[in-house]
Amino acid sequence: MRSTRALAMLGLVLLAGCRGRDHQAHADSGSPFDRPIAQSWPAVNQWSPRLEQEYADFVATIGAAIEARRCRRLDACLRDPAINLTYEPAVDADLRLRVDCADLPYVLRAYFSFKRRLPFGFVSRTAGQGADPRYALAIEPTRYDAWLAYPTPRALLAGMVGRVHSGMYRIAPAVETSDFYPVAIDRRAVAPGAIYYDPNGHVLVVAQVRPDGVVYLIDGHPDGSLTWKRFGEAFAIGTARLGGGFKRFRPVRVEAERLVQAANAELPWFDPDAQYDPARRLVAGEPVGYHAWVHVTLAEDGVTIDPIAEVRDQVRALCRDLADRAEAVDVAIAAGLAARAHPEAMPDNIYGTDGDWETYSTPSRDARFKAAVRELAGYVRGLPVLARALLAPSLRAVWREEAACQISYLGSTGVAHTLTLDDVLGRLFDLSFDPYHCPELRWGAPAGSPERAACPDDADKLRWYDDEARLRNRIDRDYGVPTPLDGGPEVPPDVDVRRTLAGR
Secondary structure (H helix, E strand, O other): OOOHHHHHOOEEOOOOOOOOOOOOOOOOOOOHHHOOOOOOOOOOOOOOHHHHHHHHHHHHHHHHHHHOOOOOEHHHHHOOOOOOOOOOHHHHOOOEOOOOOOHHHHHHHHHHHHHOOOOOEEEEEEEEEOOOOOOOEEEEEEEEEEHHHOOOHHHHHHHHHOOOOHHHHOOOOOOOOOOEEEEOOOOOOOOEOEEEEEOOOEEEEEEEEOOOOOEEEEEEOOOOEEEEEEOOOOOOOOOOOOOOEEEEEOOEEEEOOEEEEOOHHHOOOEOOOOOOOHHHOEEOOEEOOHHHHHHHHOOOOOOOOOHHHHHHHHHHHHHHHHHHHHHHHHHHHHOOHHHOOOOOOOOOOOOOOOHHHHHHOOHHHHHHHHHHHHHHHHHHHOOOHHHHHHHHHHHHHHHHHHOOOEEEEEOOOOOEEEEEHHHHHHOHHHOOOOOOOOHHHHOOOOOOOHHHHOOOOOHHHHHHHHHOHHHHOOOOOOOOOOOOOOOOOOOOOOOOOHHHHOOO
């Protein structure tokens, strides 16, 4: 029978950074495989295809709610009985969780395991080459914790969130003591509940794979918010050694009161090479990029990819990303970052850090947005000349209809400014990622404009804005190494898709 204490203990607040370091909160106490089973919850069930499908449905339903903006945080999603397929009033009515990208897959899996009385374990410490475990090489798990080592669900979740970081995903395919394994690009494997690991330090959860092969994912952020992302070139693949790409949780089971991780040979979708071998990325016999190959490979048999529908979907995804950025900037402004003096120095790496910069800055978010713009431009420019000419009227119509999406921000003097996607693309490389800048600079107000004139930033902050120009011109992120102020191109790359789509 479910214990009252175990139910009540899920009502807690969890806080951890997306790329947070391993806090190593517990002392070593030996291998979990040899520990007696505790009563965090009784694991009376074992993972099976049916329960994996139920987990996929659980994640997909949460994803659909995030897409519809019915909930914006994991705890809000789980507190809603219309969203949470495992909802129990005694457990979930007062649930409080704050998670972001590295925590999200673990918390979803652990929570579902608790609800369905399944075994659960996780790598809680790693070792590798490099001082920062998030970006180390040749990573090996050195400690594994299981639900059976914790007295309550609360203790498990708190201990886990204090320990996991994005380095737990950065493990080579041959390592069978990892939590995840790389999969074949197949609709049965890349399904809701799978994850995507970008070796630059970002993790997303697959929530939908459409019939045309487009993948949508749940993205977690340091402020605890969740957003809906279209898979594309904004997310890097890396190499097998870095553990990038689509993965699934490695199933665990209990045998004679011992927790056993499934070996690679037992996993029907395990493929150590498919995602990392360019020779396998063929469409109609022609080599293509990784992201295009995934898109086409995951399309259902008989479903064709319509260029007009593809462009429309990409533009709509940009509109969603723009709205998400507006919310992130508003959070930083509300927290008072723009009113503070600028720090004397930038983080050593603007993409991978901690503290207020990690929570409120947007260099990674902005870089992914620019990468998505670049992908759209590349897709349209890559259409055969004749096809592009024939499609031009339809492409212009799509642009007129979709690029009119708007965001509004409150300027420094209380005046509201409205920007369309078209407007933002015109100032794409002027958008400040620095949370200490005024809202006008965060939105790239043109120099000399009435909009820019309202910015109260002093000479020091304006100097920082000018000095950060080359970093704003970057699209591709680089973690684990310094990002000096001159660490970007002097001139921004040409990704202005408006000239191609709108005939400018």
